[in-house]
Amino acid sequence: MAIAIKTENLSKAYQLGEFTTGTLSQDIERMWFRLRGKEDPFLKIGETNDRSVKGTSNMVWSLKDIDFEIEQGEAVGIIGRNGAGKSTLLKILSRVTSPTTGSIKVKGRIASLLEVGTGFHPELTGRENIFLNGAILGMRKAEIKRKFDEIVDFSGVERYVDTPVKRYSSGMYVRLAFAVAAYLETEILIVDEVLAVGDAEFQKKCLGKMSDVSKGEGRTILFVSHNMAAVSALCTRSILLKHGTIEETGKVEDVIKKYLSSKKVDTGGMKIFDGTEPERFGERRCAIWESIVLTNQDGLVTDNFLMGEKLKIELNLEVFKPSDDFEIGVAIGNLQEVYTHYLVSPWEGFTSLSHKGKTAVEVELPVVNLFPGSYLINIWICVQGAYYDDAIHNAINFKVVEGKVNQHDTYFERFSKNTQVFTPSHWKIK
């Protein structure tokens, strides 16, 4: 098989911290070194990108010596925890930014979907935006014209095609945007988690389309996602990145297994407890926690939630001593451990776990009313009145991003130092 993409010693360094102070003098210094044919002094210190460890220099390697080859017609999934370098790799491949050292050689045209609907203009109609977006993605006008009907058909927004997209619902907007991208005819397609949008039915449609693209049409796909189910469904091979280097490559099942089993892995909305949690208390005689899964209202496993959205917490446990007197608790707080929510099962009349063995309990928070930011969840289980049987502090983290909580403009940053909870209120003149 011919090779479609080949990278050699690909590395990318980023400067940390503020850019403004000292940039001019630093730039002059660097230029001086380069003029004399010496190595850039600020690049000398090679540090891998582990954000939890404080480094000594303010240059950091987001990618370091990446070497891989991708064959034509392959679908390759790129996985890794946040900050592993996935996005950087995609950005370099799609030529949004350039590498610091090394090279990538490519056979065929590349189209990248780091986002759907790039360049959509709210004032323009759906029709006009299809053309504009298609052209931004590298299609010629004639090409778009030829596929126009198919695109509209796939998006399912036929009736609105001559309406400005600012009047579209967010779902329609995304459908239209993905439809344009779906009809790109490049030999290589680079896809970032764009599938994490739209409703479940549309996501399925997108996955189906992508799998047609790779299996049916023999085109090469690079797919980055946190959604392991999507990666394993779509890809044949996978690359696991860690701290900017390749940790593992191989068959998709093997790589995903390795990724999920590695300790302290942030799987994005899912955590399996193996007894090594640093802050875990209790004797675990009545029950033991096995895992926690966070899903959004579309049923997607994720650690990113929109304000106003539903948050479901699935708690998997094994019950040793069934009882009608259990207390299960979930505490939600910010990373400074200021708690905003206590969800305690007896308060809602839920106390009974009557089957011995594995049980799944679901807690639903109908509306995420937390301010944008990062949060942690503590979970515990005990028999009412007794000491914790199994309690895990900081069981999982999740993020809340700004979303619509009502039809008005909201702004929270100004207040987020003081409080974390949005409460609806009614205002009128009396």
Added chain:
Amino acid sequence: MNKIQEHWDMEIRPGSNLFDLHLKDLWHYRDLLLLLVRRDFVSFYKQTIFGPLWFFIQPIFTTIIFTFVFSKMAGISTEGIPPPLFYLTGTVAWNYFADCLTKTSTVFKDNATIFGKVYFPRLIMPLSIVISNLVKFGVQFLLFIILLIWYLVKGEPVHSNMYILLFPFIVFFMALLGLGLGLIVTALTTKYRDLAFLVTFGVQLMMYATPVIYPLSAAPAKYARVIALNPLSGLIETFRYGFLGSGRFYAGYFWYSVIVSVLIFFIGLIVFNKVEKNFVDTV
């Protein structure tokens, strides 16, 4: 060792040749250029009643104010040309240059989100701005022509002459100069934001160092030299001379403007090209 040279369609490398301007890429994306121009134009007048008529409002009011302030109050010479016509000529021409400069000087900042998500030759954006502004200029130029004919019919001392043929070149070199300066500024603002403030302010000041509201002949001799150093002076003077027959054709100034415009344009291209590859990391 196997030494067969493999064929690759594209190679992504850290640095690139300063003079490699991706012209082939640019050609491939020519449809995008036109669609962006269309976008700018259409989105400008969507949901307005007067639509493109709004393009008229600004030059008309500027002309009225200039006539009042500089001609009536300050009594600055217009070389015998009816003041409204004199100021409209300057305003229309100056506006085109100023718009090209100010709008292109924020290209990286304004399009950071698009540039951060998808690749297309970055030069397409500033080029589309220059062409969009050309459309606007065309509409305003029409206004100017109407006024010109009105004064000609009235028999005012307006003498259009052969130098009118230089008009397309003057517009072209104004665009080159505005674009070139804009490219330099936008490339530098990715790191040093200070320049963005300087531009809006500087363009305002620069108008007074350009014979827009006064003819070059009215400037005192010792300042005339300095004003002529401004590459726009030669262009605007020639523009006015061709259409109105005021002043005279300063061949030296004109050629000086042409050479400086081309030079600045190429410097702009090279600087822009150098920065576009990595600006996403710093902007």
